[in-house]
Amino acid sequence: MKIVIASDSFKDSANALDACQAMAIGVSNANHDITTEIFPLADGGEGTAEILTYYTCGKTIYVDTVDPIGRPIKADYGISEDETTAFIDMASASGLQLLEPEKRNPVNTSSFGTGLMIKNAIERGVEKIILGIGGSATNDAGTGMAKALGYKFYDENNVEVECKGCDLNIIASYEHDETFLENLPQIQVLADVNNPLYGHLGAAFVYGKQKGASGREILSLNEGLQSIANIVSNQTNKSFENIPGAGAAGGMGFGAKVFLNAELIPGSETVIEASGIEKAIQDADFLFTGEGSIDEQTKNGKLISGICKMAAKHNIPVIAFCGSLNASMNELKMIGIQAAFPILNQPMDLQTALLKTEILLKKTAENVVRLICAKP
Known part of the structure; x- marks a missing residue:
């Protein structure tokens, strides 16, 4: 048997x-x-990087980064045996489990730490990054991640913005090095949800409460997500807010697509196939x-x-x-x-x-x- x-x-x-x-x-x-x-399997959430590293006979890389509220931490990601592919869990640096219950609120959190991990992998010269985005504590549409990678976000007075969830409402413009996207490795984001960025099926309304936001804060976060979508649309003449998975991980699906030109793919299917x-x-x-x-x-x-x-x-x-x-x-x-x-x-x-x-x-x-x- x-x-x-x-x-x-x-x-x-x-x-x-x-x-x-x-x-x-x-x-x-x-x-x-x-x-x-x-x-051993995973669905694109916490633990996915470890599983994909296991199946590629890879190793673990330890990095200095920050948690969702900016406290210094050590986090890790995986890299394949041939060192061409990095496997990163957003939850390792920007996960809800990193915060004490009383500190959980997506109004005050940022995905900046995840951006630092991605930056480390890029600096290692990998050709591909697979990013699992489950278990996040954030609702910043990936702006924190982008800021860690060199993007600059400004308010209407041209003052640079910090890029927490509460800052989405005051962002008026953003900029980045024109060659940045050309020099990026291939990036795939594992997302098993199809939520749009904003609206009643969007990131704030569906996931905001479990991340610690009040009813009033959820309304404000949703407005912020709509605002950043409009800013992006105005600057790129493209709309990304309704792509399947845009609302995953507090809008990280949207942010990865906009700021990293990432491809969103099914998490479970990817892991099952790799196994x-x-x-x-x-x-x-x-x-x-x-x-x-x-x-x-x-x-x-x-x-x-x-x-x-x-x-x-x-x-x-x-x-x-x-x-x-x-x-x-x-x-x-x-x-x-x-x-x-x-x-x-x-x-x-x-x-x-x-x-x-x-x-x-x-x-x-x-x-x-x-x-x-x-x-x-």
């Missing part, structure tokens, strides 16, 4: 590789004769996957739905492991999951559950495999 294990990370508890390895140990504990192959998992599952008996919560929203997630569709194409049943299971059997069927198992084996508080995630994954995988292998 062969089981392919392909999991995303379990947020705040186990990264994708650790989750896969925990399940693999559980399988082995149940039956040493079962062959396993592991494929080579489809070839591995063709002779598999089961595919094990996992994520922190499986609920009615899971069907909208591109990663797990992509895995399930791929498995269905090869008639491979999918078994999912999760921290909490809040989906009906009909919803699981719609997703493409044959069966789902919550890993909690007794009442426990959240902190304990997070600390024990890998142990619980091992035990649950072992029990499931013992059931699969049970004699009638």
